[in-house]
Amino acid sequence: EDKVVQSPLSLVVHEGDTVTLNCSYEVTNFRSLLWYKQEKKAPTFLFMLTSSGIEKKSGRLSSILDKKELFSILNITATQTGDSAVYLCAVGVTSGTYKYIFGTGTRLKVLA
Amino acid sequence: SQTIHQWPATLVQPVGSPLSLECTVEGTSNPNLYWYRQAAGRGLQLLFYSVGIGQISSEVPQNLSASRPQDRQFILSSKKLLLSDSGFYLCAYGTSGSRETQYFGPGTRLLVL
Numbered sequence: 001e002d003k004v005v006q007s008p009l010s011l012v013v014h015e016g017d018t019v020t021l022n023c024s025y026e027v028t029n030f031r032s033l034l035w036y037k038q039e040k041k042a043p044t045f046l047f048m049l050t051s052s053g054i055e056k057k058s059g060r061l062s063s064i065l066d067k068k069e070l071f072s073i074l075n076i077t078a079t080q081t082g083d084s085a086v087y088l089c090a091v092g093v094t095s096g097t098y099k100y101i102f103g104t105g106t107r108l109k110v111l112a
Numbered sequence: 113s114q115t116i117h118q119w120p121a122t123l124v125q126p127v128g129s130p131l132s133l134e135c136t137v138e139g140t141s142n143p144n145l146y147w148y149r150q151a152a153g154r155g156l157q158l159l160f161y162s163v164g165i166g167q168i169s170s171e172v173p174q175n176l177s178a179s180r181p182q183d184r185q186f187i188l189s190s191k192k193l194l195l196s197d198s199g200f201y202l203c204a205y206g207t208s209g210s211r212e213t214q215y216f217g218p219g220t221r222l223l224v225l
Binding site: 041 | 144146148157158161213216218
């Protein structure tokens with residue numbers, strides 16, 4: 001059975017800290033890995049990763065994929081209170097069609 | 113550019129009542145469409161996905177059904193709601209090709225009482 005596991009489940013940090021969120025997966029027919037940020041509404045897209053070792057970066061956020069060890073990390077540097085959210089990892093798989101398996105998310109709270 | 117709409121935004125329904133949630137996509141043709149449910153404090157559970165008109169795949173057995181009467185319209189329905197159907201329902205569309213990813217609609221919060 002396809003599985004996506006995120007850790008930690010929750011995290012509390014202070015503004016200015018750097019955080020690393022983890023996503024490991026066991027799936028057949030891996031195609032891509034996506035990161036989303038979810039506040040009190042629908043998830044918003046952050047990154048899509050398909051190749052190992054190539055870092056994607058957007059401002060203070062960055063992510064990288066390791067297809068050999070089957071995991072990805074999402075880094076947030078110089079955290080701000082606006083980074084407080086649930087961060088979701090999803091793995092795209094092909095099984096007849098193309099669908100996504102989601103982890104349960106990491107809840108990040110950044111204190112002022 | 114593509115946009116995705118869902119309505120209603122919130123809904124309170126009694127147990128045993130019917131349900132119809134609608135999702136429409138603009139700015140793209142023949143998208144893959146998805147319905148997810150997110151229970152409070154939990155991850156997203158894929159309910160249905162569709163690769164074309166009239167083509168629906170169900171991921172989990174339940175009292176919900178989905179239909180795709182038009183290329184960019186996806187409907188989630190139930191004949192009789194259960195308490196356990198409460199949650200946040202999200203519709204998403206998938207892009208294809210080298211930049212394939214998935215984008216979500218604003219969601220519908222459903223409370224079954």
